[in-house]
Amino acid sequence: MNTPLLTTGLLIAAWLVLVWFTVWRPARLRHEQRREREAALTPERIAVIYASQGGTATELAERTAASLGARALVIPLNELEPASLARFGTALFVVSTYGEGDPPDMAQGFYRQALQWQTTAGLTSLRFGMLALGDSSYQQFCGFGRQMQEWLSSQGAQPLFETVQVDRLDEAALQQWQTHLNQHFQAQSWQDIPATPWRLVQRSQLNPGSQGAPCYELLLECQAPESASWEAGDIAQIAIGDSGQQRDYSIASTPSEGRLRLLVRQQQQADGSPGLGSYWLTQSLALGGELQLHLRRNAQFHLSTDDRPAIFIGNGTGLAGLRALIQTRHERGQKANWLLFGERQRACDFFWQDILTQWLAQGTLEKLDLAFSRDQAEKRYVHHALREATAQLKDWVARGAVLYVCGSREGMAQDVDQALRDILGAHGYEDLLKRGGYRRDVY
Template sequence: MAMSIDAIRGAAAAATVLGYAALCGAIWWRERRRRTSIQADANALAGHGTSPALVLFGTQTGQSEALAWQTARALHSRGLPVRVLSLNSLDADMLRATPRALFVASTYGEGDAPDGASLFVEKLMAGINALPSLRYAVLALGDRQYQNFCGFGRQLDEWLHSNGATREFPRIEMDNADPSALAQWNSRLGLAGNGEEEVKRPFAHWQLSKRELLNPGSVGGEIHRLVLTPPSGNLPAWQSGDLVQIEAPDDPTRPREYSIASIPTDGGIELLIRQERHADGGLGLASGWLTVALSPGDLVPLRIKPHANFRLGSNATRPLLLVGNGTGLAGLLSHLRARAATGEGDNWLLFGERNAAHDWLARDEMEAWQSSGLLHRLDMVFSRDQPGQFYVQHRLLQAADDVVAWIDRGAAIYVCGSLEGMASGVDAALRQVTGPDRFAALVAAGRYRRDVY
């Protein structure tokens, strides 16, 4: 007997869920093996007997962590015992007791410490005032397009030096993974010619299959949704929270990074791109190309960049509080789609834009998730729809009791969107709502994650 249309649809939906569950299982197993491998590597590098040098990293997207491990393995190959740690895992006694520490420190935004060093800044940099026995060196990572280039690395170096620690050599500053700066770092450490370089995925040419304007009539910049598919038809794996890097034809040496809004079972990579306009009215090189000059069928040089700090990871089955604004919705959508595929419905989305009439991005999808129960709570904040401007951080303060209740039953908080204004305001609101001890515990447990720019 022929199957009904509803039965066929149900079978297809079940197959999709099973397929995604299998993918999630494979990712979980791979992540478990990766963590086991990291611990084994750490034990092997530390050796026995001699006090190991510390190789410390403060990271946001993972680059400084990768470079720290690269440095540690190269030192170990020279017979030196080392121990690799995140700055947030370091305590004062450990730092005072170590004879040598190598710091690989990223800067976030306009001179801020990355999230991977936030507890270090609050607890150690604010509390330690004497490190006379420590020899150290700093590799500071940054981007010269920001005014306060390598701001955190510079601050860290000056703090160490002012507290009596001895520089092995002057701070080395690296602009966007500049290989000459890395070669200098290796040379000063006696590692020149170690033959190990950071492995990066090559760029592949993806095809623009669809583009649509999401906010016609908005007083803000245009936001476009792009759907990209690999010409070969072979879709690579990625996880919700990951990024892409795209090379614009007029500026290929500085890839732009964008949050991925989709998951692999969607069939392609979806991006939310806001047009950048300069003071003279001209469009940004990358955003103008992607939202105007590029035509359906054209190819885009793209590579996927894993973003370990913003993946769900150990938070995959926790309640989630997702907070963002503007195109930051992309990173939050990917997590919600992943949760929908696995049936995890304990989610609260708090999202802000300008006007409901023009800027309610992905409204149909959000309301469908709310109706289905995937979204336990949906708070939309439109800053210009009431007297006085009102933002997502103000809604967090209004809902303080509920925020604390979610945190106390194990929720993780993911923030995606603009660093200035939104993310800094949300961070201040969360600190006020939770108090210093609860907030520090949240960060230490990896339950506060940010993808902000």
């Protein structure tokens, strides 16, 4: 027997098995789930369709469906094609906007298809309502929701009411949405988002001497332990004192660690005033003080359930969300992990250096690339480290790796996205999106 040929054959077989479990099988399962959901959507039922970036739209869609009862069927937008909507009688859309008017990651494929979709029948049989989530600090406030409303109307779909635009979960706007649901569908009242009391038990600055703003690690303990359940990738939504406002923070720990860990950098407003949430958490809230916190599920940033490789990319406080993901992989014994992290100075800004270097020594991290921009004359950022590892990136992606990006939306996330497009090419980038291999929690 020819040993080299046998070895080659076994390697090819192993590669095909890997591709089946990491690419083809998940795609097939998604297709089957899509067909099952569409088959269940009879004319008397109401489709509640969501497009979410950080879990808020998902949660509001689920609350909308709950108020409608058994009539409602919740469907993520990425499981639909434009032509699918022609079979629907009534659809309620709950969509967020990413950055300056862009679709959330999970909606990009649908929206590209929608812009190219041509049909004579259109969507004249569809009635719809639109809840658009956004942040008025951006010029294109609720931009994607408005684009979806305009596209649906251009296809002949009939709006049930004017698009409801929500500025950072403004209660008055959400109440307007509930009023529309009641008027058109006799919906039940929403249940309040469950918040539980937590206590600040430890707070320490992680970057003394840094050129950047102070950054603090906070440890919180739940006062109702039975409610302290979350998954790596989820979001802590915190009520800021008695201001009536809330702020979202990536969770940096797993439930097995016993405490909820945050990484918070002090922010300043454009006028120089301190950031409401960051200063309350890092300065005003006393040690031992209590806060109200809601754990929001963020399924778009969860880990894959299988053992495919994972690449983690982030900067600054974005390391918080990545730390929880890697900790989970560590607890599972999954070691095909690669972290690329960037900050200003290694001497001051290498957050959680001890645990990261320990994971590298233990093999939990197979690869650790660091980019400290101020440690050399020519600034070096995370996207530079990614481009320098082009061959390895292509290899990991070919093995089915999932990429997780957490940190600054402006700058880091944009530069990393462009690097991925350049390295993988248009076809490779599109394949990565289609198989759910590119997940972002950026802000």
